[in-house]
Amino acid sequence: MQFVTVAGGEFTMGRGDGHPAERPPHRVWLGAFRLAVAPVTNADWAAWLATAGAPAPAFWGVAGFDAPDQPVVGVSWDEAAAFAAWAGARLPTEAEWEKAARGGVAGGRYPWGDAPPPAGRFQAPPPVRSTPPNPLGLHDLSGVCHEWCADWYDETYYVVSPERDPRGPATGTRRVSRGGAWRHADPWSAVAHRSSLPPHLRYSDYGVRLARDG
Numbered sequence: 001m002q003f004v005t006v007a008g009g010e011f012t013m014g015r016g017d018g019h020p021a022e023r024p025p026h027r028v029w030l031g032a033f034r035l036a037v038a039p040v041t042n043a044d045w046a047a048w049l050a051t052a053g054a055p056a057p058a059f060w061g062v063a064g065f066d067a068p069d070q071p072v073v074g075v076s077w078d079e080a081a082a083f084a085a086w087a088g089a090r091l092p093t094e095a096e097w098e099k100a101a102r103g104g105v106a107g108g109r110y111p112w113g114d115a116p117p118p119a120g121r122f123q124a125p126p127p128v129r130s131t132p133p134n135p136l137g138l139h140d141l142s143g144v145c146h147e148w149c150a151d152w153y154d155e156t157y158y159v160v161s162p163e164r165d166p167r168g169p170a171t172g173t174r175r176v177s178r179g180g181a182w183r184h185a186d187p188w189s190a191v192a193h194r195s196s197l198p199p200h201l202r203y204s205d206y207g208v209r210l211a212r213d214g
Contacts, residue, residue, distance in 0.1 A: 001087070002036065002037040002038075003034040003036055003212060005034050005214060006034065006096070006100045006104050007032055008032040009029065009030070010027050011028060011030075011099045013028045013098055013099070013192070014026060014192055018190070018193070021158070021194045022194055023158060024158060026163075028095050028161070028166060030095055031165060032214030033092070033211055033212065034214060035096065035097075035100045035209065035210075038129050039071035039145060039208060040072050041071060042060075042066065044087075045072040045083065048083055048087075052086055054082065054083070055079070057073070057074040057079065058074030058075075059073055060074065069127040069128055070128070071125050071207040073125055074203065075148075075206065075207065075208060076202050077199030078199060078200070079202075080148040080208035089210035091150040091210070092150065092210075092211035093165075093166070094149045094150075094166075094168060094176045094178065095165070097149055098192065100136060100141075102134075102191050103134040103136050109190045111134035111138065112134055116142075116188035117132065121143065122143065124182065125145055125205070126144060141178075141191070143180050144179065144181065145182060145207040146178065146180075146197070147177060147209045148177055149175065150168070151167060151175065152175060153176045154172060173198060174197055174198055174199070175197065175198075176194065176196050177195045177197055178193070180193070181206075182205055183205045
């Protein structure tokens with residue numbers, strides 16, 4: 001998998017005119033890290049199945065979800081974390097995901113700018129790199145699939161979030177996910193949009209993108 005380096009430093013996380021969970025906008029400092037250019041694919045996951053004997057995800061082998069270059073979907077949070085560890089990586093924190101999605105700079109509403117693409121939406125998970133890259137060259141950060149993050153979810157976390165390397169609350173019942181997903185009526189989520197899901201669920205629009213320390 002190809003990774004890009006996201007430089008350490010500050011950025012503004014959240015959005016003042018967004019959902020209450022996206023407020024307040026606040027300054028966050030992160031150390032350097034690396035993020036995968038695209039989500040984990042079915043081909044990537046197949047290598048894990050072949051070598052580790054891991055269980056197949058939901059929708060594995062189902063027509064419309066089975067192309068090698070499609071993002072793997074139907075994986076639980078635990079399966080995503082286990083795959084990341086097998087691959088010598090980890091899940092990104094929510095703050096890392098947002099900083100990377102913004103292109104490492106202030107950026108626009110979406111990873112690639114202020115307007116959604118002209119296309120309406122996909123009818124199934126598209127091949128990876130189907131959406132415009134952001135300034136760092138990262139693809140598929142909106143409109144493709146939700147991506148599991150490392151953090152537990154708390155709607156009010158931004159009120160108490162630390163300024164350096166926030167990692168979410170210590171416990172919870174839902175894990176953070178980021179990125180708009182193909183099966184939504186409006187899949188083009190803004191970079192500040194927060195979503196979450198109980199970690200055991202395996203949905204057709206939930207995948208994973210890997211991170212590594214810088």
